[in-house]
Amino acid sequence: MPTAAIIARSLTKQYAALTALNSFDLEVAQGSIFGLLGPNGAGKTTLIRILTTLMRQSSGEVFIQGLDTRTAGRQIRSMIGVVSQENSLDRYLTARENLVLHARLHGMDKQLYSRRIDELLELMGLAGRQKDFPDTFSGGMQRRLVVARALVHQPQVLFLDEPTTGLDPQSRRAVWDYVRSLAGSMTIFLTTHYLEEAEQLCDRIAIMDHGRLIALGSTQELKDRLSGTTVYEIEFERNVASYAALLKAMACVRTIDAKDNLLHVTLECWECLSEIVTALNGAPVRRISLKERTLEDVFISLTGAGVRE
Ligand SMILES: Nc1ncnc2c1ncn2[C@@H]1O[C@H](COP(=O)(O)OP(=O)(O)OP(=O)(O)O)[C@@H](O)[C@H]1O
Ligand SMILES: [Mg+2]
Structure with a gap:
């Protein structure tokens, strides 16, 4: 070699x-x-x-x-x-x-x-x-x-x-x-x-x-190193807080983050998505999308968000 x-x-x-x-x-x-x-x-x-x-x-x-x-x-x-x-x-x-x-x-x-x-x-x-x-x-x-x-x-x-x-x-x-x-x-x-x-x-x-x-x-x-690599973004028309509470109680949901009308949901694996969709049956959902992790996510998660002197 x-x-x-x-x-x-x-x-x-x-x-x-x-x-x-x-x-x-x-x-x-x-x-x-x-x-x-x-x-x-x-x-x-x-x-x-x-x-x-x-x-x-x-x-x-x-x-x-x-x-x-x-x-x-x-x-x-x-x-x-x-x-x-x-x-x-x-x-x-x-x-x-x-x-x-x-x-x-x-x-x-x-x-x-x-x-x-x-x-x-x-x-x-x-x-x-x-x-x-x-x-x-x-x-x-x-x-x-x-x-x-x-x-x-x-x-x-x-x-x-x-x-x-x-x-x-x-x-x-x-x-x-x-x-x-x-x-x-x-x-x-x-x-x-x-x-x-x-x-x-x-x-x-x-x-x-x-x-x-x-x-x-x-x-x-490097991207795979981020824990919980599968993150979905769910946009609601209303009632975000109550759906956040509902999803948070589910076993396949690792973390959940609410902001305005958006929920970021980290799942155990992508197959869990069908459980989520079932749970949200009838909910005022506008859009569900996969949030791809970027190298920038990895970089910030490893080096922090603060500006260096
Ligand atoms: N000649 C020098 N004398 C003393 N300290 C220095 C010298 N050169 C660099 N440093 C210090 O060493 C550290 C590393 O600097 P370096 O220039 O290698 O960083 P860098 O990763 O290239 O940064 P940047 O992205 O800003 O180019 C810094 O804290 C810098 O202030
Ligand atoms: Mg340099």
Whole structure:
């Protein structure tokens, strides 16, 4: 079996008194797309900075393609691509020159990089602006240029720290399509605050908070972790309270929540629905619908609803 593309073991990072990463363990399979979610300040960027050798851990170990970040930094940097959270373009170079500089820093041949840069500029919708300076670009265009730059040297592992923040829906979709097309040929590790993005793109998702890993799995596995996954929404014309009391007394009803004309009913299993329908025979019901659980429900249930400082 090939080694995992990314392995982190008991990774800890202290910033003075603050523990930004706390015994973090992680394995990302070759060719997969892995998504890391977490509230502001959870430690996502800290983790990426350590994985990409930009910062040293306080303890624990990291292997990228089997190489130790503490001893093989140079070699690792030659085979990874990094899109950092902040756009870090050279403002005194044109868009194209930014890409050329990156290619040359990676020791690429002019013949090879010229074609590759043409392709990437085209793909990111920047070909027409390649002679302009990044300062004259919109935020979204700068972001696309940074993504293009990370791909110039055809990395084996690509790290994307919030790649689509600030992008309009069209550009976001263009980045998604491209990331998807890379799947299999490259391992991709991304962080995002867009749960839909993680759901659309990632084979596996980790949720972290306060420097710790708190959940890991496919979107479906994470959704299944929510207790009582089958929730029905029942809308009444009137008398919600009396029907809430009636349903609450039934054995197959786990929890019940009333708001205005709506009842949210969590059932033991979906087959219980027929019992509910029977019990509501003749009731002024307007609508019964299945309330699908979203990744956002999982995220909020694991990390809480409060805003982070
Ligand atoms: N260079 C630093 N010095 C001291 N503390 C830092 C430093 N960098 C980050 N921190 C702290 O470490 C914690 C984790 O920060 P980090 O940037 O990794 O979070 P994040 O998950 O990327 O958040 P966001 O979603 O806002 O980007 C935060 O409490 C932050 O204030
Ligand atoms: Mg961050």
